[in-house]
Amino acid sequence: MSTLHRCLALLTLCCALPLHAADLRIDMGPNTHVWTTAQLLRRADAKSVTIPDDVAFHHTMRYRAVPLRALLPELAQGDRLKFVANDGFSVDIAADALLKPSGAQAWLAVEDPQHPWPSLPGNKGDAGPFYVVWINPAAAHIGGEQWPYQLARIERVDDVAMRFPATAPAASVPADSPVRHGYAVFQRTCFACHTLNGEGDARMGPDLNIPHSPTEYLSTAMLRAFIRNPQSLRRWPEGRMIGFPTQQSLSDADLDAVIAYLKYMAQHKVEKS
Incomplete structure (x- = not known):
């Protein structure tokens, strides 16, 4: 042939x-x-x-x-x-x-x-x-x-805290704490695309605690606006984060809780060797 x-x-x-x-x-x-x-x-x-x-x-x-x-x-x-x-x-x-x-x-x-x-x-x-x-x-x-x-x-x-212990709040954090609630919200939303303290399965977005948490360089108001609409902070048509613009996608209470969790974790960084 x-x-x-x-x-x-x-x-x-x-x-x-x-x-x-x-x-x-x-x-x-x-x-x-x-x-x-x-x-x-x-x-x-x-x-x-x-x-x-x-x-x-x-x-x-x-x-x-x-x-x-x-x-x-x-x-x-x-x-x-x-x-x-x-x-x-x-x-x-x-x-x-x-x-x-x-x-x-x-x-x-x-x-x-x-x-x-x-x-x-x-x-x-x-x-x-x-x-x-x-x-x-x-x-x-x-x-x-x-x-x-x-x-x-x-x-x-296994559950997230068992697989990725560096993402979990300390056992001393009360069960009814906004931090604990924020951790649950984080798992349902942010963790699908991001890692935290170097742990997680997703590979779409950057780590949300290492080297810096977004709570360390954005005001709470700016971070809240960014999570609602990422283009409100930086206009980037190719950006992959779609945001959570409505109460149905992420309630104000859940948004406040996940920010409380991120602020807590900013004080509990775990550097991976």
Whole structure:
């Protein structure tokens, strides 16, 4: 076969292959399962779901999707799941959100290579190959960070304080302290993109305590405004932080609590060698 024929054959093969086919790894320890795009699309429980006001696309979207709970047969009350995306985003979701009959339903949207999804708004790339979407998310108090897209793997993990002790307030901090509440809010929001004291899974944003906490160089008012709208501090169209502009995405009380936590942690830096 001539070089030209080989090139033409390779080009034909590449054109015939699905463009965004991928694998999703689910590690429930000790059991691990890898699902391919084709396998998920062929499942008997795959169906078309409509998501009003989709978090990633900001309008109604329709997906071919599988009930997320059906892919996690070993899931039990009290478990925590880590969802890791290809772009460095990582978020923990409590199993209770998936197991309680609250009315909220989590679905794994699967991008069909023959019918790819549109690009994300703001030149943020693609949401595929897998995306966790929710029907009636408010019933389980599901925030925007709990809609991970570009999903690569799901893992059962220990709670954050056990995995990353340098992020946790001291045991002497009262359970009803704003710092303790702020730590919970931090895990649900900031920790999906940032590390703290060098600990965490996410790789999208900078560390929020080392070498300096934002509470050390921004006034509380400026930090509050920045968290609400990052572009209010520095106009940067390519910035990846989207902010928390509404009470639904982050209440004023939760915002004050997470700032209290950051101020506390600024006095408890842990330098990693």
